[in-house]
Amino acid sequence: MSKRTSNISGWPDEGVIFPVTSIDVRVSGEPHPYFHSHTAEIATNWEREVAANPALFDGRMLLMRSLEKRDGAISGECHIIPFSAFLLWRKTRPAGAALHLFGLPVIVSSDGAVIAIRMGQHTANPGRVYCAAGSLDPDDIRGGYCDIDGNMAREVLEETGLSLSDASNISGFHGLRGQDVVTLFRAYHFAETAAELIALINAHIAADPDPEIDAALAIRTANPGQHPYPPFMPPVLEWVFSTTQ
Template structure:
């Protein structure tokens, strides 16, 4: 049985990439304790958020708690919450109350580029650049456990039209954490070139009546100042390009 709080004192250092063998994130029924404690502030913040961006959608997603990292295994509990709950948590980062864990598929073209996307201005991450991914949500629950691979395949298909099953090679899982956000990632090597992959994604965006992304990008450098990256991208890009040599 999990303890009530995370064993954060035993976690690897922040922004340090480490290998993992398994993610055991079990779904717990009932409201997240963070939501119960902050529901009034969550509602107030959501009213401000949608006033600034009416396009935001208060959909359902998974927010974790009691996360443990030990012996190559990440384990924890996840509750279904509304996106509005996560938005307040993201602003304040009370890591003793909740942890945001998500999966990131890193697509690498045959000519060595990391394929990323730039989020649209109407989204919750306007202009941010990162590999196509999204929060775990109820569609990703399999037998009471969050399915990392299923989530990555679904998000990539929805956002880019690419099928991760078409990859010629798939790495093992690695992870890093930063201020209560745990990014679990693995790389997918494609036989197509960066230009070919970007062309496919552009076609998908053109056919989507309400695309979340503005464009796809081929990243060939670990330079952290090249784009407006999400914080987790810089160490991951450095790791990917270092390990491809």
């Protein structure tokens, strides 16, 4: 097991995609130990981040403390933290301190393209290209547990204007991990072509007074060098194109 993932147990190697049968992540009401022990460093780093990008907002999100995988079942515990704490953790990633888990809805057009978005320059991920998604936050808590499907539907609607409920076919969940990040994804197949979906998203961007994204893109290859992807995107693209052709 990697030293960086000492709070993960029972997982495949990094970058290996595996089926997920259930997700059961409890939200603790206690402070995350990482936040509790790094308060001063978080505040100092946040001052630097905001000085470089005044558009950043220190909202609340969910950061995992531990995750376990047994067969296809994922369970664990997370805590509500300020976004500023996540930014410092993401920059330093101290071994065993925390894990980031998020849902990735992969929209696939009727002509076989994955529809991705490019993040705006004012965001925390400027210029990055990936499927519309976002971190879990308190709005995604249902009965004390993380609602991954609800999070994905909310993020896609906010960023693109598309409703995941309009998908004609939805795959089961799959997952992968890397660098203390766990990505849970599923494919949403739409009846519209890539051109039609991009036109809908572009209209949403134009009507949004403060859009998070500045473009929608149709991806038709798993080439990792095609766009400035985060690490999770190339293996997800390879899986999608290999299973839908």
